[in-house]
Amino acid sequence: MESIGGFEIWLIFFTRFIPVWICLAIFYFCLFYWRKKLGLMGRLCDSPIGLIGLFIVLFWIFGAILADWVAIFDAYEQSGMYRRKPPGTINEKVGLPYIFGTDTLGRDLFSRMIYGSQIVLLIAPAATIVAYVVGISLGLPAGYIGGRYDTVLSFLANLVLAFPVILLFYLLVAPGVRETILPNIMAGIFFIFPIIFALMVIYSSFSERQNVLILSTFFILVIGAWLYSGLVFNADPLGIVAIDPNELNIFAAVVFTTSPGVFRIVRGLTMDIKTRDYVAAAVTRGEGPFFVMIWEILPNARGPLIVDSCLRIGYVTILLGTLGFFGLGMEPESPDWGSMINQTRSYIRLVPTIVLPATLALASFVLGLNLLADGLREQSLKD
Amino acid sequence: MNEKILKIKNLTIALPKNADRQFAVEDANLDVFKGEILFIVGESGSGKSVMTSAILNDIPKGLSVTSGSVIFNEKDILKLSQKELNKLRGANISMIYQEPMAALNPSIRVGKQVDEVYALHRPEINAEDRKSETLKLFEQMKLPNPERIYSSYAHQVSGGQCQRIVIAMALACNPDILIADEPTTALDVTTQAEILRLISDLKEIYKNTIIFITHDFGVVADIADRVVVMCQGKIIEKGLKKEILMKPKEPYTKLLVDAMPLLETTRLPDQKRTDSPSVEVKSLHKIYRTRSNQVHAVNDASFVLRNGETLGVVGESGSGKSTLAKTLIRLEEPTSGSVKIRDENFLSLSGKDLISSRKKIQMIFQDPFGSLNPSQTVGFMLTRGLELQGVEPDEARKKAFELLQQVGLGEQAFRRKPQNFSGGQRQRIGIARALSMGPDVVLADECVSALDLSVQKQVLLLLNKLQKTYNMAIIFITHDLRVAAQVSDYIAVMEKGIIVEFGTAYNVFNKPKHNYTKMLLEAAPGKDWHPPRLDPEEAAKIAKSLETIN
Numbered sequence: 001m002e003s004i005g006g007f008e009i010w011l012i013f014f015t016r017f018i019p020v021w022i023c024l025a026i027f028y029f030c031l032f033y034w035r036k037k038l039g040l041m042g043r044l045c046d047s048p049i050g051l052i053g054l055f056i057v058l059f060w061i062f063g064a065i066l067a068d069w070v071a072i073f074d075a076y077e078q079s080g081m082y083r084r085k086p087p088g089t090i091n092e093k094v095g096l097p098y099i100f101g102t103d104t105l106g107r108d109l110f111s112r113m114i115y116g117s118q119i120v121l122l123i124a125p126a127a128t129i130v131a132y133v134v135g136i137s138l139g140l141p142a143g144y145i146g147g148r149y150d151t152v153l154s155f156l157a158n159l160v161l162a163f164p165v166i167l168l169f170y171l172l173v174a175p176g177v178r179e180t181i182l183p184n185i186m187a188g189i190f191f192i193f194p195i196i197f198a199l200m201v202i203y204s205s206f207s208e209r210q211n212v213l214i215l216s217t218f219f220i221l222v223i224g225a226w227l228y229s230g231l232v233f234n235a236d237p238l239g240i241v242a243i244d245p246n247e248l249n250i251f252a253a254v255v256f257t258t259s260p261g262v263f264r265i266v267r268g269l270t271m272d273i274k275t276r277d278y279v280a281a282a283v284t285r286g287e288g289p290f291f292v293m294i295w296e297i298l299p300n301a302r303g304p305l306i307v308d309s310c311l312r313i314g315y316v317t318i319l320l321g322t323l324g325f326f327g328l329g330m331e332p333e334s335p336d337w338g339s340m341i342n343q344t345r346s347y348i349r350l351v352p353t354i355v356l357p358a359t360l361a362l363a364s365f366v367l368g369l370n371l372l373a374d375g376l377r378e379q380s381l382k383d
Numbered sequence: 384m385n386e387k388i389l390k391i392k393n394l395t396i397a398l399p400k401n402a403d404r405q406f407a408v409e410d411a412n413l414d415v416f417k418g419e420i421l422f423i424v425g426e427s428g429s430g431k432s433v434m435t436s437a438i439l440n441d442i443p444k445g446l447s448v449t450s451g452s453v454i455f456n457e458k459d460i461l462k463l464s465q466k467e468l469n470k471l472r473g474a475n476i477s478m479i480y481q482e483p484m485a486a487l488n489p490s491i492r493v494g495k496q497v498d499e500v501y502a503l504h505r506p507e508i509n510a511e512d513r514k515s516e517t518l519k520l521f522e523q524m525k526l527p528n529p530e531r532i533y534s535s536y537a538h539q540v541s542g543g544q545c546q547r548i549v550i551a552m553a554l555a556c557n558p559d560i561l562i563a564d565e566p567t568t569a570l571d572v573t574t575q576a577e578i579l580r581l582i583s584d585l586k587e588i589y590k591n592t593i594i595f596i597t598h599d600f601g602v603v604a605d606i607a608d609r610v611v612v613m614c615q616g617k618i619i620e621k622g623l624k625k626e627i628l629m630k631p632k633e634p635y636t637k638l639l640v641d642a643m644p645l646l647e648t649t650r651l652p653d654q655k656r657t658d659s660p661s662v663e664v665k666s667l668h669k670i671y672r673t674r675s676n677q678v679h680a681v682n683d684a685s686f687v688l689r690n691g692e693t694l695g696v697v698g699e700s701g702s703g704k705s706t707l708a709k710t711l712i713r714l715e716e717p718t719s720g721s722v723k724i725r726d727e728n729f730l731s732l733s734g735k736d737l738i739s740s741r742k743k744i745q746m747i748f749q750d751p752f753g754s755l756n757p758s759q760t761v762g763f764m765l766t767r768g769l770e771l772q773g774v775e776p777d778e779a780r781k782k783a784f785e786l787l788q789q790v791g792l793g794e795q796a797f798r799r800k801p802q803n804f805s806g807g808q809r810q811r812i813g814i815a816r817a818l819s820m821g822p823d824v825v826l827a828d829e830c831v832s833a834l835d836l837s838v839q840k841q842v843l844l845l846l847n848k849l850q851k852t853y854n855m856a857i858i859f860i861t862h863d864l865r866v867a868a869q870v871s872d873y874i875a876v877m878e879k880g881i882i883v884e885f886g887t888a889y890n891v892f893n894k895p896k897h898n899y900t901k902m903l904l905e906a907a908p909g910k911d912w913h914p915p916r917l918d919p920e921e922a923a924k925i926a927k928s929l930e931t932i933n
Contacts, residue, residue, distance in 0.1 A: 208771060277754035280714050281813075284746050285768040285820060286738040299758035 003088040009099045013110075016099075019069045020062040027058060040306070043379040050375015056368025060361070064117040072096050072108060075115035075335045079106035084351050100357045103344050112335035113357040119336040120365070123247065124316040127254040128309060131316075134193045134255065135262025137200065140293040142263070143270025154267070157260035165257055166322065172253040173328040178245065186252040188232045190259075195224035204290035250329040254319055258312065265308055269301040276300075303380035310373035314366040321362050337362045388559060388592050389415040389438065394451030396433055396442060396616075407433040407446055409616045415560070420586065420593045422603045422624075425613035426639075426835040431596050434613070435562050437461065438594070439476060440468055455560075474504040477553040481565040483545035487537040493548050494533030497521075500555040520551045523588070525581065543574035547581065557589055564596045571699040572862065576906035579606055598836065600643045601865070601908030604628055612636050629915060634925045641917040642840040644865035646907055648888045652692055652872035659726055660687045661856035662711075662744070662824045667720030669703075669710045669880075680706040681717070682880040688873070690823065691850065693857040695871030695888065697864060697903070703880040704860045708826045711858070712744050713737070725823050742772060745817035749829040751809035755801035761787075761812055762797040768820045786815040789852070790845060807838035814846065818853060827859045831866060843869055864907045868892055876900045 004012075014021075035042035044050045063070055073096065082091060087101040100110040142150040160168075177183065198220045206213040230241025231248070243251075273279065274297060282296045324330050324338020332339075340358035347354050391413040398407045408430045415421055425431040436442050437453055440460050453460040455475070463471065472478075480486040487493060497517040501508050508516060514533070521529035524547040537545060546566060553561055563582070567575040583606045586593060597603065603610055603624065610627040612620045612635070620633040631637045669681040680703045688694050696704045710717040713729070722729045724743045732740050748754035755764065765783035770776060784794050790811040792804075801809055810830060817825055827846070831839040847870065850857060861867050867874060867888070874891040876884040876899060884897040895901045904910065917925070 208773065277748040277750060278756040281746065281748065281754060281764075281816065282756075283714060284712055284741055284744070285816075286741040286771055288738070295759075296756055300756065302758075 001085075002090045002092060003086070004090060004097055005088065009088050009097070012097060012099050016070050016072065016110075017063070019066045020059060023062040023066070024055065024058055028055075040303075040376065040380055043382070044375055047375035047378050049371050050379065053368045053371025053373070053375055056364055057372055060117050060365050060368070061121060063114055064121045067114045067118055071111035071114045072099070073111040075107065075112050076333055077107060082106045084347055084354065086351055087353055101351060101353060103340075103354065104347055109340075109344075109354070109357045112340055113337070113361050116335040116337050116340055116358065117361065117365075119330075119334065120317055120320055120362075123251060123254070124313050124320055127251055128258065128313045128316050130190055130194065130251075131255045131258035131262050131312070132305075132309060133197050134190055134259040136266050136298070137193045137197045138259075139263040139266030140270055140298065141289075143267040144274055144289060144293050144297065146271075150267070153263065157263050160257065160260045161264075165319070166326070168257055169253055169323055169326070169328055172256065173249055173323060178249050178329075183245070183249040183252050184232060186256060187248050188228075190252060190255045191228055191232055195220065195228070198224065200290055201294055204288070204294045207288060207291070246329055246331065250320070250323060253323075253329070254316055257319065258316060262308075262312070265305070266301065269304060270297055273297045273300050307373050307377045307380065310369050310376060314369035314373075317362065317366055317369075386417040387414045388417045388455070390452075390454040391415075391434070391437070392452050392454065394434065394437060394453065395449045396430075396437065397447050397449045399445045404615065406430075406449075406616050408437070411451070411618050413611060413618065413621070415592060415594065416609075417559075417592055418586075418590055419608040420583070420595060420606055422607040422610045423594065423596045423613060424598065424600065424603060424610060424639075426598060426837065428615075429613040430616035431613045432564060433616075435564065435594060435596055438560070438562060439472055439478060441472075470504075473500060473558070474556045475558055476560045476562065477556070477558040479546075479549055479553050479561065479563040479566045481568055483542060483549045483566075483569070484537060486549045487545060489537050491536075492534050493537055493540070494518075494521075494535075497548070497552050497555055500552050504556045517551075517555075520555060521548075523585070524548070524551050526551075541574075542570055543577065546570060546574075546578055550578075550581070550585070554585065554589060554591075558591060560592045560594060562594045562596075565598070566595075567602065568597070568599070572864070572908070573699065573902060573906040575602075575908065579908070582606065599908060600628070600640065600836070600914070601910075601912070604909030604912035612639065628912060631915075634929060637917060638922060638925055638929070639836060640914050641922055642836040643909075643914045644840070644843075644863075644869045645914065645916075646865050646868055646892070646904075646910055648868045648871070648892055650872055651889055652887060654887065656689055658689060660723075661690045661692075661725060662858070663687050663721075663723040664711065665721045665723075667707070667710060667722065668718045669706050669715065670718045679880045681710060684720070684875075684882055686873075686875060686882070686885060688824070688856045688858065690856050691854045692872045693850065693859055693870050694873045694875060695867035696858060696860045696875045696877060697862065697867050698877035699862060699903075701879075702877040704877050705828055706880075707877070708746070708828050708858065708860055711824075712746055712826055713741075739772070742768065742820040743822055744824040744826065745820050745822040747810075747813050747817050747825060747827040747830040750833055751806045751813065754813050755809055755816075757801055760798055760800055764812070764816050765797075765819045768816070772820075782819065783815075786819055789818075789849065790815045807834055807842060810834060810838075810842055811845065814842075814849065818849060818855075821853075822855055824856045824858065827857060829861055830859075832861065832863060839866070846870065864892075864903060876903065 031038070031041070032045055035045045044054065079091065079102070082089060082098065082102050083106045084104050085098055085102045087099060088097060089101065090097045098108050098110070100113070103109055138153055142153045171177070199217065202213065202216045202220060206216065226236065227241055230236030231243050234242060234245070236242060279292060279296050282292050320336065321338035321341070324334065324336045325342045327339070327342060330336055330339050337358040341355055344354045391411055394408055394411040395406055396408040398405060411434055423431045423435065433443065433446065437448065438460065440463065442448065448461055460471070488496060494514065494517055497520065498513040501513045501516060518529045518533060521532055526532050526544060526547050532540060532544065540548070567578050570578060579602060582593065607624045610622060610624055611618055612627065614635050620627065620631065620636045627636060628640065631640050665685050667681055667684040671678045671680055684707055686694065696707065698704045706715070709715040711722055717730065727740060729740060729744070762783060765786060766776065766779035769779035769782060783797060787794055787796050792808060792811055801812065804812065831842050834842060843866065846857070859867065859870050871888040874886060874888045875882045876891065876897065878899045884891060884895065884900045891900060892904070895904055
């Protein structure tokens with residue numbers, strides 16, 4: 001059986017990623033060109049650590065977007081002849097190399113890693129954003145108004161945080177649960193928050209202009225109802241918005257375990273910022289609580305929140321890996337990184353490199369996010 | 384008195400590259416004589432703290448000495464090794480800091496911390512005797528019940544006692560030179576007076592040299608021998624106290640002395656006015672209750688104030704003057720009492736009525752850096768209030784431009800964010816924001832205490848001018864009697880939540896009735912000093928000539 005050496009493996013690796021390198025070069029050129037105008041993002045140019053982190057993160061993002069150009073094989077295509085082959089083996093039928101080797105069903109590990117990033121990079125940021133919206137919509141009033149509302153919500157948040165995450169996943173994402181209505185109920189609860197948050201923003205901005213207020217509220221409700229019907233009930237009348245029930249289930253579970261942490265951070269920041277004099281100034285000029293929360297407090301909490309969101313996408317990526325590793329929620333064939341590690345781990349002794357692609361992909365992406373967060377923190381403290 | 388103990392020669396300390404000027408300290412030459420109290424005076428950013436940090440070779444990170452030397456005991460301190468420095472610090476030269484609470488370790492008993500100084504620098508004293516030495520020292524510091532203090536933690540003693548303990552630590556090894564960096568700035572006036580008396584008494588016993596850094600000319604007048612004035616990193620003028628305070632030569636010093644407010648007033652309000660008051664407060668109470676105890680922060684406050692008049696509320700920290708302001712403006716709900724603003728009972732309002740009446744009473748805040756939202760433009764701050772009341776955006780804009788003009792900032796300030804402005808400019812924005820609502824009553828809560836003397840004077844003049852234009856009533860809360868004397872028609876003296884004395888400013892300053900008022904006046908730093916006044920025109924001329932130089 002023919003194979004190629006280490007140097008050629010890496011040469012092919014780099015050439016496959018040429019579209020990604022081009023995108024990265026364009027991105028970094030723009031970043032440095034407009035660094036003065038880009039605020040926090042532009043100031044990241046002064047932080048080597050942050051630039052390295054951003055590079056790794058963007059590498060995976062562009063890789064996921066351009067997966068069809070980068071990948072060599074199809075993610076699901078099996079080949080009985082080439083099972084558990086070491087890196088560099090050449091498929092003689094098509095004349096293409098398995099640069100990272102194959103798994104036990106003869107699927108190309110490199111291509112699966114690239115296609116797997118699509119799943120991870122779609123769910124992790126999206127789930128983090130929804131968790132943030134939930135955390136902010138509940139945390140702002142908890143910190144600002146306090147009292148019994150705060151006591152109850154904080155207790156619930158602590159309850160969820162105290163529960164072992166793995167156990168929660170087994171309870172929420174197990175095959176039996178998927179058939180019940182529970183995931184839809186949970187998704188129904190979480191997806192209502194973006195609508196509530198949008199209404200809070202609209203109400204606080206236009207409270208003194210009735211016409212705009214009514215018009216934009218109507219607009220938000222229509223759009224919200226449309227997305228909501230598609231995402232929660234999988235019954236979009238236009239047939240555009242749809243989500244796989246598996247993914248919805250994972251999504252709801254990840255948001256459920258992540259949002260209490262966000263809630264606590266937002267609540268703490270709010271309690272700190274509400275003591276500032278400019279908040280008092282807003283109150284004394286007659287602003288309502290929603291305006292104070294959304295326009296006086298939230299913008300000034302953005303520094304720590306941006307840093308935390310970077311770290312949190314990393315945690316969520318690891319959570320998704322955990323889910324995949326336990327075979328929860330994902331299809332058995334799925335190329336996501338957690339599932340890949342699970343599918344290959346029994347063969348480490350036969351082919352030691354077999355688990356490396358997915359593991360290193362997961363680790364490097366999370367590392368990139370952590371470095372980016374460090375860089376952002378360093379720069380945001382300079383204000 | 385003529386023996387030189389410390390010589391600073393041609394000292395130049397460079398700031399980091401992107402700073403607003405090149406040098407923190409520029410070509411400083413200074414001799415310190417044995418046994419004197421030398422004051423280094425300057426406004427914030429004048430380089431006074433950086434220069435003294437060089438005496439301990441403890442220059443802040445990022446700064447570097449480019450030339451010069453600090454000679455002590457025939458050795459250049461800037462060239463000593465770490466080991467020699469450790470020996471020098473504490474034993475020969477020691478330091479008292481501004482924040483006494485921060486200078487003490489909160490998790491070690493304060494007595495032990497003083498013992499530690501002995502253990503480090505005077506190993507000949509054995510462990511058993513250290514405690515008695517410390518107690519002796521505490522007694523000298525006039526600390527009540529030294530035994531109890533010895534085994535207390537920092538948070539269990541008051542701020543003034545804390546500073547006494549820090550002084551005890553600094554004096555434990557009887558250093559030749561004691562450096563005090565604004566040691567009384569964080570303290571109340573009465574405590575400050577006691578600490579200053581203590582420092583000058585101790586000097587008689589220990590005969591050490593004291594280098595005292597301050598921005599407060601009042602303190603200088605009380606205990607200084609010699610004074611050095613710094614500005615923009617340069618030593619502008621040095622001389623005996625008398626010369627600097629009474630006959631300053633340099634234009635900058637002249638202006639600085641001129642900016643010092645007098646501790647006397649000539650304002651006499653018309654006490655026979657019968658028009659309806661702007662604000663009428665009747666038996667206002669605010670009680671904070673916790674599970675174990677309650678604090679009567681405002682106790683039965685009553686007063687009446689008419690348009691164009693200013694009430695100065697003075698008192699020490701914890702006297703309830705800030706709580707009074709917060710309850711008046713309903714940032715906190717009072718426990719009982721009534722507040723009438725233009726004959727409307729402000730306390731009984733709620734919901735929409737409260738929101739629409741809020742414009743009648745506005746506030747100017749203390750901290751120029753915390754009171755403006757860093758993520759909003761100045762224009763938004765000035766127009767938002769008007770737009771909330773239904774004023775058309777164009778009209779609100781016009782009003783904002785007018786206000787910016789009136790507070791001495793150009794129209795270009797409209798689009799900028801607060802971080803582009805200095806402390807004094809931010810306070811002007813804060814004033815414009817309060818006035819944009821067209822209030823009947825303005826609360827000014829320590830609104831000049833964070834500003835430098837010269838900026839403070841300008842802001843006070845501005846406030847005075849705007850009061851004449853808009854004819855509002857001002858409630859001016861301050862701990863500084865001099866500032867109160869400059870702005871007030873009436874004075875309310877508060878102690879422990881109670882207004883102990885209320886009267887016209889003239890009467891309160893010249894014929895104080897209550898003992899507490901007398902004590903406050905007695906403790907005011909530099910009360911025996913009558914700073915020479917410049918002719919306003921001459922002052923403006925000097926200010927202009929200094930501006931062109933800079």
